[in-house]
Amino acid sequence: MTEIRFLGHATFELSDGTTTVLIDPFLTGNPQAAVSAEDLSPDVILLTHGHGDHSADVVSIAKRSGATVITMLEIADEYQQEGLENVIGPNIGGTVEFPGGSVKLVPAAHSSSTPKGTFSAATGLIVEFGGVTTYHLGDTWLFGDMELIGRRHSIDVALVPIGGFFTMDVEDAVEAVRMIGPRQVIPCHYGTFPSIEVEAAEFKAGVERETATEVIILEPGQTHTL
Ligand code: NI
Ligand code: MN
Numbered sequence: 001m002t003e004i005r006f007l008g009h010a011t012f013e014l015s016d017g018t019t020t021v022l023i024d025p026f027l028t029g030n031p032q033a034a035v036s037a038e039d040l041s042p043d044v045i046l047l048t049h050g051h052g053d054h055s056a057d058v059v060s061i062a063k064r065s066g067a068t069v070i071t072m073l074e075i076a077d078e079y080q081q082e083g084l085e086n087v088i089g090p091n092i093g094g095t096v097e098f099p100g101g102s103v104k105l106v107p108a109a110h111s112s113s114t115p116k117g118t119f120s121a122a123t124g125l126i127v128e129f130g131g132v133t134t135y136h137l138g139d140t141w142l143f144g145d146m147e148l149i150g151r152r153h154s155i156d157v158a159l160v161p162i163g164g165f166f167t168m169d170v171e172d173a174v175e176a177v178r179m180i181g182p183r184q185v186i187p188c189h190y191g192t193f194p195s196i197e198v199e200a201a202e203f204k205a206g207v208e209r210e211t212a213t214e215v216i217i218l219e220p221g222q223t224h225t226l
Helices: 058-065 073-081 145-152 170-180 200-210
Strands: 003-008 011-015 020-023 044-046 068-070 095-098 101-107 123-129 132-136 157-161 184-188 223-225
Touching (some): 003 184, 020 123, 068 073, 068 095, 145 170, 157 170, 170 200, 184 200
Parallel strands (some): 020 044, 044 068, 132 157
Antiparallel strands (some): 003 011, 003 223, 011 020, 095 101, 101 123, 123 132
């Protein structure tokens, strides 16, 4: 059993009742944020790429909570230099175990640099946790290997950016869902800024017309249980 709480933009918190996993913490400066960074005490923090609208609160939350941070190697190196002690830095294709689960880094078609200027590759995350396979796509455009990712992993729920401008738009995201073939999908990375205002209802209608996948639209702060 996994509870998936949407905290706004691309920030999600997964919980199996014992372990809490925080993905892409962007609360400070996020107009959609459902909670403040100080409210969160995760055991593990996963980060798809370095951009501030994903990484803003990684260091402050990890320093306070002692959470293990797992992200691409170059960003992990930066965080170690910042004084974080529990940092693990694999590369694309690598799998890292954590208490209660594991995460595998997969490609994303996007750029990645931290606010401090560390360049790296952007990733998606395949998270095996609580008996559920969650695929957080990170920021990405549609790319052909999504089909391969869907073939290699039986995805229960995909967390898919739909806002356009920085990522896939609604129409491309519908095609991404068709290629990945998840059981359920939760849209994200829209509505936060004027450049990514889209209608999630259009995404839902498109996915349910083109695929057998169920679309769950969460407002920031809402939880979905699998
Ligand atoms: Ni980005
Ligand atoms: Mn982003």
